[in-house]
Amino acid sequence: xxxxxEAETEETVTCLHMTFYHPCQDSKMMFRCLNFSKREQxxxxxxxxxxxxxxxxxxxxxxxxxxxxxxxxxxxxxxxSSQFSFEIKNMSKKTKLTVDQTELGYLNKVDLPWRCIxxxxxxxxxxxxxxxxxxxxxxxxxxxxxxxxxxxxxxxxLQPIQERSISSFLPSPSxxxxxxxxxxx
Amino acid sequence: xxxxxEAETEETVTCLHMTFYHPCQDSKMMFRCLNFSKREQxxxxxxxxxxxxxxxxxxxxxxxxxxxxxxxxxxxxxxxSSQFSFEIKNMSKKTKLTVDQTELGYLNKVDLPWRCIxxxxxxxxxxxxxxxxxxxxxxxxxxxxxxxxxxxxxxxxLQPIQERSISSFLPSPSxxxxxxxxxxx
Numbered sequence: 001x002x003x004x005x006e007a008e009t010e011e012t013v014t015c016l017h018m019t020f021y022h023p024c025q026d027s028k029m030m031f032r033c034l035n036f037s038k039r040e041q042x043x044x045x046x047x048x049x050x051x052x053x054x055x056x057x058x059x060x061x062x063x064x065x066x067x068x069x070x071x072x073x074x075x076x077x078x079x080x081s082s083q084f085s086f087e088i089k090n091m092s093k094k095t096k097l098t099v100d101q102t103e104l105g106y107l108n109k110v111d112l113p114w115r116c117i118x119x120x121x122x123x124x125x126x127x128x129x130x131x132x133x134x135x136x137x138x139x140x141x142x143x144x145x146x147x148x149x150x151x152x153x154x155x156x157x158l159q160p161i162q163e164r165s166i167s168s169f170l171p172s173p174s175x176x177x178x179x180x181x182x183x184x185x
Numbered sequence: 186x187x188x189x190x191e192a193e194t195e196e197t198v199t200c201l202h203m204t205f206y207h208p209c210q211d212s213k214m215m216f217r218c219l220n221f222s223k224r225e226q227x228x229x230x231x232x233x234x235x236x237x238x239x240x241x242x243x244x245x246x247x248x249x250x251x252x253x254x255x256x257x258x259x260x261x262x263x264x265x266s267s268q269f270s271f272e273i274k275n276m277s278k279k280t281k282l283t284v285d286q287t288e289l290g291y292l293n294k295v296d297l298p299w300r301c302i303x304x305x306x307x308x309x310x311x312x313x314x315x316x317x318x319x320x321x322x323x324x325x326x327x328x329x330x331x332x333x334x335x336x337x338x339x340x341x342x343l344q345p346i347q348e349r350s351i352s353s354f355l356p357s358p359s360x361x362x363x364x365x366x367x368x369x370x
Contacts, residue, residue, distance in 0.1 A: 044292060045254065045276055047232055069230065074259075076274065077292040084292075089261065091230055093320075106320060107229060107262040107269075135278075135291060 014075070014084045014132035015039065019143040021124040031144060033060040039141045048073040048140070051091070059140075065121055067092035073112075075138050084138070086112040086129060095120050117149055124149040199260070199269045199317035200224065204328040206309040216329060218245040224326045233258045233325070236276070244325075250306055252277035258297075260323050269323070271297040271314060280305050302334055309334040 020031055033054070042048055042058070049057040051069040061070065069091040077084050089109035090097040097104045097120040104110060112118075118125040126149045132138070205216055218239070227233055227243070234242040236254040246255065254276040262269050274294035275282040282289045282305040289295060297303075303310040311334045317323070 074274075075292070076294050077290065079287070079289070079293050079295065089259075102264070104264070105262065107260070108264050109261050110264065 011134045012132040013041075013134045014138040015130040015141055016073070016086060016138065017126075017128040017130065017141045017143065019126040019128075019145050019149060021126075021145040021147070021149045023122050023148070027146075030061055030063045030066075033062055034142050036142050036144050039139045041137045041139055042075070044075050044135055044137050046075075048075075049091070061123075066123075067094060070095070070120060071097055071118075074109075077135070082133070084132070086127075088112050088118065090120075092120070119150070196319045197317040198226075198319045199323040200315040200326055201258070201271060201323065202311075202313040202315065202326045202328065204311040204313075204330050204334060206311075206330040206332070206334045208307050208333070212331075215246055215248045215251075217247055219327050221327050221329050224324045226322045226324055227260070229260050229320055229322050231260075233260075234276070246308075251308075252279060255280070255305060256282055256303075259294075262320070267318070269317070271312075273297050273303065275305075277305070304335070 020034070021027075022030055024030070046058070048059070049069050049072045050059045050061060051057040051071070052061060052063065052066045053068040054060045056069060072089045072091055074087045074089070075084060076087060087109055088097070088099060088104070090104040090106055093106045097118065099110050099118055100113065100116050102110055112127055112129065114129045114131075116127050118127055124145075126145070205219070206212075207215055209215070231243070233244070234254050234257045235244045235246060236242040236256075237246060237248065237251045238253040239245045241254060257274045257276055259272045259274070260269060261272060272294055273282070273284060273289070273296075275289040275291055278291045282303065284295050284303055285298065285301050287295055297312055297314065299314045299316075301312050303312055309330075311330070
């Protein structure tokens with residue numbers, strides 16, 4: 001047997017795609033600590049925090065109007081199922097956060113639908129969960145939109161979504177210059 | 186007006202009472218890092234971990250059979266409600282954890298009923314939530330039982346429980362010497 005044949009079966013990994021949008025012209029500055037170029041592995045038992053304080057948040061938003069910790073994500077396994085999911089918790093006392101139509105106050109939490117829009121302040125985030133099997137870690141993959149996400153969601157053609165929706169939602173250079181050029185800043 | 190009359194109304198604080206039991210004669214050793222003498226304040230946004238690794242767990246169980254992180258507790262506010270609650274998550278790959286009749290595998294999580302029994306390995310913990318209003322922090326109050334908790338729960342007289350149940354469940358010196366004498370070790 002070759003080493004390929006003997007190797008352990010590779011597990012698929014849950015990946016949370018997050019497409020960020022902010023209307024401000026300086027949005028490149030706010031998102032400058034996020035890595036849009038590649039997926040990142042996160043330990044399954046880590047509570048992943050997003051916010052202004054880099055000493056406690058894995059992912060920083062460089063904006064005075066963002067709370068020290070704005071929200072957190074928890075990866076978990078559904079009861080009596082092999083499925084994994086994410087739960088979001090609003091960690092900001094000042095700002096409400098919505099997940100689709102559900103409004104979360106401070107310390108409220110809710111399961112992330114596999115495809116949903118998270119909003120707080122002027123921020124809009126399209127969150128899409130790609131299923132995987134690994135219990136050890138998950139991945140995050142960030143994308144940047146320069147068109148509002150909420151408007152796109154309202155298009156009727158986007159409602160029944162198949163598996164290939166993630167790629168259809170990702171910034172497409174032919175439509176508009178969605179990715180930031182790292183040399184521009 | 187006196188300063189008493191002018192003072193802000195004092196908020197009540199959610200308190201999680203946890204009564205620990207382990208059948209081993211050395212249980213005093215396992216529980217030696219837990220403070221049974223007084224309530225402890227925990228920040229509302231902290232994920233409270235219990236396990237063997239003191240570098241990541243707030244509460245340590247000094248036992249080789251306990252996982253580095255055995256379980257975690259999350260304090261949260263219920264949606265569309267002013268009520269707070271706790272959620273427990275099994276963080277051990279090796280050991281199942283049960284909350285009453287519900288079995289949790291690794292990364293499974295469930296809301297703690299306001300009064301329930303948590304079990305893993307030979308450990309039994311009676312968890313009782315005393316409601317409060319504060320959004321800033323909650324309290325933990327640990328107690329030690331030297332009689333099994335599961336047997337007590339099976340007594341029919343304990344089923345309909347009123348508010349005073351917490352005190353009725355706490356170790357009573359007249360029944361048996363439940364509290365550890367700190368000089369014994």
